Amino acid sequence: MNFATLDLNLLRVLDALFREGSTVKAASGLAMSQSAVSGALSRLRHALGDQLFIRQGNRLVATDYAAGIEAGLREELERLEALLAPQAVFDPQTAKGTFRIAASDFFAELLMPPLADLLQKSAPHLRAQLVDLVPTDYVTSLERRNADIALIPDLPLPEWVNREPLFYSPFYVIAREGHPVTAGLGEGMEMPMDVFCALHHVLFSPEGNLAAMGDAALHRVGKSRQVAMTVPVFSGVCRAVSESDLIALVPAQLASKVADTFRLRVFEPPMKIDPALIIGIWHKRSDNTPMANWMRKQVFTLMKALD
Structure with a gap:
């Protein structure tokens, strides 16, 4: 069998046949036609090199090979279902994890003390790390997951990076x-x-x-x-x-x-200097990640208070 070319939808059909012992009942449970289920079974037999089911009266009986994979198949399908299920509601009081902030030591003075107080009160099991901001490597740190956000002066960014204006710094x-x-x-x-x-x-x-x-x-x-x-x-x-x-x-x-x-x-300086706009940036892949989303909101709220 070449797993790379196997249609994984066939595994759902196989599981339904194990459960129902009938192409008619399996088709009903999968909202498919009986002929489509029969066709899927034929493809499975070819792909796996086994008959899989033998007809015994009105019921399909699994072959020894098929019976040997039934429990493992069901476990894997349940694991996939759990993996792809919507994530549970985020509770900062019980959540655990680490959130990395790439920024200059400016933020060690102005962000980390109030963030420490906030996390102790609202999310005692979350860990915040202020990591070195490499001036020429803002974007790569996000791409390589070395940082969850970076706090930087405004500049052009690739389309896969999100930005939020935070404050102007005279x-x-x-x-x-x-x-x-x-x-x-x-x-x-x-x-x-x-x-x-x-x-x-x-x-x-x-x-x-x-x-x-x-x-x-x-x-x-x-x-x-x-x-x-x-x-x-x-x-x-x-x-x-x-x-x-x-x-x-x-x-x-x-x-x-x-x-x-x-x-x-x-x-005050003797000449006019345009204030620098400080922004927060993050990779779009974490837009809907509950912990990252919550932490971004906390950090950005603290930073906007500096404007």
């Missing part, structure tokens, strides 16, 4: 408390352009790039800045600023969150 300038040059500036004031350009900067860049959105905004007004250091994580940017006379442009939500922790002062 930029603030941060400097350490007691910085000799910024000491005379009031909290929240716009940093003068000459000060901004004269001071040395820390730049967040996982790839080690020496320019970013702030540099493009400066270029539009004919200015430039001095990047003294690049760091691949936002926590490192904030730490470097807090312990030196370097300054940095960071997302406004992050600056507000960590200013007290790192003893930072926060200022």
Whole structure:
């Protein structure tokens, strides 16, 4: 028998013949004609190389070969039925599983603490993992199931990736408390352009790039800045600023969150920088997966509160 060419619908007919012992009754149960069932039995005999049933009066009696596969066939059909049945209603209180979020360490500060509190209260058996966001590999991480969602700046995506806008992130300038040059500036004031350009900067860049959105905004007004250091994580940017006379442009939500922790002062930048739109992306294959769908909703609701 060549299983690759076997019509699996024939196995339903075989199971019905086991149950009913009659082509007429099997046909009625399957909503088929008797001739169609007889034709299916003929194909099964040919495919399996056995008579399968012998007529004994008005009843079909299974051959020894057929009797030997009856119980196993029924178990496999029941297993397939269970596998393909609609999934049970998702209950976060009892559900177990792991949900992976690919994102920068920005979200370690702004997402993971409230998500931890939410999961402890609403879904105590679910596990959330924040995994490294590879800047050139957002989409592949979803395709290879290394992440369930990724939180990224808006960009073009393949058609099999879904997206949801979450929040706009403006930029603030941060400097350490007691910085000799910024000491005379009031909290929240716009940093003068000459000060901004004269001071040395820390730049967040996982790839080690020496320019970013702030540099493009400066270029539009004919200015430039001095990047003294690049760091691949936002926590490192904030730490470097807090312990030196370097300054940095960071997302406004992050600056507000960590200013007290790192003893930072926060200022408006001297040039217009379009806020970055942060989106959540996921593979369309998990659109209707109960746990993934529930977790996406929780994460996205927490993130939209940052707008």
